[in-house]
Amino acid sequence: MIVRRLALTALLCVAATLFAPQLRAHEASLGVIELREVRPGAFIGRWTMEPAIGASHVDLRVPAHCFLRMPQLICGDKGLVGPITITNLGANMSAVLLKVIPMTGASRSYTITTASPVVSILAAGAPTLQTWIELARTYVNYGIDHILLGADHLLFVLGLIWIVRAGWRLAKTITAFTIGHSLSLAAAAFGLIGIPERPLNACIALSIVFVGVEIVKQQRGAAGLTARYPWAVAGAFGLVHGIGFASALAGLGLERRLLPGALLFFNVGVEVGQLAFVLLVLALMWAHRRLNAVLPRWGDLLPAYAIGSVAMFWFIGRLIRVLGVT
Amino acid sequence: MTARNAPATRHPRLPRSTVLLAFLAIAETAFAHEQQGVPGGLASGFLHPLTGLDHLAAMVAVGLWGAQLGAPAIWILPITFPLVMAVGGVLGVLGIPLPIPEAVIALSALVLGGAVAARLRLPFAAAAAVVGVFAIFHGHAHGAELPKSANPLAYGVGFVVATGLLHLCGISIGTLSRSPAGGRLIQGLGASIAVLGCYFLVRNLAALP
Amino acid sequence: MRRRLNRGAFAAPLLLVAAQSADAHIVASRLGDFYAGALHPLTDLQDIVLWTALGLLAGSLGAARGRGLVLVLPLGLLLGFNVGLSFGSTWIAPLTNAGMMVLLGVLLAAGLRINAAALLAIGLVLALMRGVVNAGGVGTATDRVLFGAGLALSGYAFITLITALALTFRGSDTAPSRAWRRIAIRACGSWIAAIGLMVGGFALAS
Numbered sequence: 058m059i060v061r062r063l064a065l066t067a068l069l070c071v072a073a074t075l076f077a078p079q080l081r082a083h084e085a086s087l088g089v090i091e092l093r094e095v096r097p098g099a100f101i102g103r104w105t106m107e108p109a110i111g112a113s114h115v116d117l118r119v120p121a122h123c124f125l126r127m128p129q130l131i132c133g134d135k136g137l138v139g140p141i142t143i144t145n146l147g148a149n150m151s152a153v154l155l156k157v158i159p160m161t162g163a164s165r166s167y168t169i170t171t172a173s174p175v176v177s178i179l180a181a182g183a184p185t186l187q188t189w190i191e192l193a194r195t196y197v198n199y200g201i202d203h204i205l206l207g208a209d210h211l212l213f214v215l216g217l218i219w220i221v222r223a224g225w226r227l228a229k230t231i232t233a234f235t236i237g238h239s240l241s242l243a244a245a246a247f248g249l250i251g252i253p254e255r256p257l258n259a260c261i262a263l264s265i266v267f268v269g270v271e272i273v274k275q276q277r278g279a280a281g282l283t284a285r286y287p288w289a290v291a292g293a294f295g296l297v298h299g300i301g302f303a304s305a306l307a308g309l310g311l312e313r314r315l316l317p318g319a320l321l322f323f324n325v326g327v328e329v330g331q332l333a334f335v336l337l338v339l340a341l342m343w344a345h346r347r348l349n350a351v352l353p354r355w356g357d358l359l360p361a362y363a364i365g366s367v368a369m370f371w372f373i374g375r376l377i378r379v380l381g382v383t
Numbered sequence: 384m385t386a387r388n389a390p391a392t393r394h395p396r397l398p399r400s401t402v403l404l405a406f407l408a409i410a411e412t413a414f415a416h417e418q419q420g421v422p423g424g425l426a427s428g429f430l431h432p433l434t435g436l437d438h439l440a441a442m443v444a445v446g447l448w449g450a451q452l453g454a455p456a457i458w459i460l461p462i463t464f465p466l467v468m469a470v471g472g473v474l475g476v477l478g479i480p481l482p483i484p485e486a487v488i489a490l491s492a493l494v495l496g497g498a499v500a501a502r503l504r505l506p507f508a509a510a511a512a513v514v515g516v517f518a519i520f521h522g523h524a525h526g527a528e529l530p531k532s533a534n535p536l537a538y539g540v541g542f543v544v545a546t547g548l549l550h551l552c553g554i555s556i557g558t559l560s561r562s563p564a565g566g567r568l569i570q571g572l573g574a575s576i577a578v579l580g581c582y583f584l585v586r587n588l589a590a591l592p
Numbered sequence: 593m594r595r596r597l598n599r600g601a602f603a604a605p606l607l608l609v610a611a612q613s614a615d616a617h618i619v620a621s622r623l624g625d626f627y628a629g630a631l632h633p634l635t636d637l638q639d640i641v642l643w644t645a646l647g648l649l650a651g652s653l654g655a656a657r658g659r660g661l662v663l664v665l666p667l668g669l670l671l672g673f674n675v676g677l678s679f680g681s682t683w684i685a686p687l688t689n690a691g692m693m694v695l696l697g698v699l700l701a702a703g704l705r706i707n708a709a710a711l712l713a714i715g716l717v718l719a720l721m722r723g724v725v726n727a728g729g730v731g732t733a734t735d736r737v738l739f740g741a742g743l744a745l746s747g748y749a750f751i752t753l754i755t756a757l758a759l760t761f762r763g764s765d766t767a768p769s770r771a772w773r774r775i776a777i778r779a780c781g782s783w784i785a786a787i788g789l790m791v792g793g794f795a796l797a798s
Contacts, residue, residue: 344756473793
């Protein structure tokens with residue numbers, strides 16, 4: 058019992074050191090830049106909110122056919138189409154909001170973050186094949202990035218794998234999770250459901266705590282809900298996680314007309330990343346069995362406690378944000 | 384190898400060739416782009432043993448001869464050859480000269496091809512010595528031509544892998560020698576390698592002052 | 593089926609390396625410091641060749657002797673990484689890497705059955721060395737904790753997978769039809785030693 062409590066404390070400490078820097082990074086400075094079209098293909102750029110490091114220090118790169126000398130951006134006949142990136146995003150400048158205001162039509166906004174330092178500006182007219190290819194490339198990558206950086210989603214999937222192990226049941230469980238999050242992602246992206254982000258994130262953390270508890274139950278010999286109906290649990294929590302994906306997508310400043318396509322590609326990217334993660338975990342589990350390198354008996358519950366305590370740490374942190382105590 | 388695991392050949396061969404093609408395609412594009420860095424080094428190292436016809440023929444001949452000689456040559460060869468060749472490579476990199484290297488390499492194709500054609504059954508130690516001397520010369524040529532811009536490790540990896548694959552080709556073809564017709568085919572192959580070596584030898588000797 | 597799986601498993605890393613080496617730095621700037629740390633050793637062939645050699649050696653010695661590396665390599669990497677952060681990472685001579693390649697390669701090629709302690713000692717030295725060198729990938733704005741965690745996890749995954757693959761490929765000692773597989777692993781060792789010799793020669797020449 059004492060060993061267990063010690064292990065728990067140690068894990069909490071590790072988790073705290075691991076994730077504290079990330080939490081701080083979210084509160085770093087933000088910049089907003091506005092690009093207003095004054096002649097066809099010519100824009101005037103203006104920082105409506107300067108980042109803390111000063112506007113002149115931002116390394117803004119525009120598509121190759123454009124020419125930027127602040128405050129002027131000249132793109133010629135092709136217009137402002139292609140990738141825009143900021144190369145020196147970091148600890149002291151976490152995100153820049155980019156607003157493009159064309160002469161005709163609605164203005165669009167894009168967010169450049171450390172997680173996705175490149176945004177693709179798409180042409181304003183009817184979508185061409187080029188637009189679709191650009192869209193696919195951009196959003197598949199967003200999806201992969203999002204799942205790979207979403208430690209909470211990955212931890213949940215890891216918990217599912219730990220309970221269900223392998224085989225046909227695992228395939229069904231992962232498929233159920235996929236269907237669940239695809240459905241709610243679509244629903245949230247089209248505005249059918251709206252849930253505030255902070256409580257939702259707390260819920261996601263709680264779902265991982267739940268999986269951790271289920272692993273402990275399973276190893277004590279009691280078949281928990283997840284062990285009996287893994288696909289149902291995976292599907293239900295998939296719905297919750299999917300809304301989380303949607304909030305990430307909403308932050309990217311998407312145009313309404315391209316939403317279905319972007320949604321599809323984003324989802325494809327998420328699945329690619331998730332599948333890669335599942336395959337890696339399965340490969341490692343196989344390797345451990347092959348090497349007979351398994352945890353000693355007293356360590357049976359270690360993974361469950363690791364998953365559970367990290368998730369609980371997140372949950373408490375997110376709950377504090379929901380309550381607005383910070 | 385192929386003969387022993389005959390049932391395995393019933394599987395479609397597509398995956399391996401596809402993967403190899405894909406790898407070559409990537410290596411090729413990297414090659415076209417620039418000779419620098421890891422991809423450049425890998426590509427130039429991998430392609431180097433494949434571009435010189437005399438090298439290529441001699442490497443295949445080594446594999447063929449090893450397969451003809453049977454155990455233990457067939458398995459000692461692929462283990463020791465790269466090492467001996469690397470010793471030659473070090474000499475080349477360090478700029479220590481060997482006498483008329485190009486002619487000796489052509490001679491190696493002639494001798495090894497001839498040995499395969501004649502089904503020459505030397506004692507193992509003698510065969511190993513012959514192959515070892517030639518290995519040093521082959522390695523020397525590769526080492527001396529190591530491009531200065533390329534990543535040396537990547538070049539080494541590409542070069543050793545390509546050489547090993549050539550041996551594997553030779554050994555795989557060499558296992559045909561268990562059937563009489565296959566044996567004759569291999570002797571023919573050895574003869575053509577010897578002719579090729581002869582041509583390169585004459586050309587090299589003619590170029591000598 | 594199994595054979596095809598094996599083949600894919602062995603070819604995949606090759607492809608991966610070829611495809612990724614080009615844009616790993618972009619990935620790093622895109623995905624943050626954890627992935628930067630995880631991918632840093634995979635962008636340079638030094639770590640790939642050395643870790644692969646170590647994994648092959650561990651696999652060829654059997655599960656009982658090789659198993660310890662699953663822990664020793666990542667922990668050694670972390671330790672070396674911290675040493676590298678404090679004392680810089682340029683003092684490891686390229687010749688050391690080449691020497692390590694030759695050592696591992698010759699051990700593999702000779703088919704020597706060294707005991708578990710010797711294997712773990714070699715693994716630890718290698719891990720310390722590579723940890724120090726990989727600390728050179730840390731920039732001023734890099735989060736060191738995340739980078740180190742990525743590095744250690746990547747080393748863990750790599751060594752675990754390669755050791756298990758080598759063990760599976762080698763098969764059991766009793767199956768005579770698989771003798772050529774052990775020879776193939778030994779040939780790999782000789783290739784690695786050959787690469788080490790060439791790199792060492794180059795380091796001496798320049």
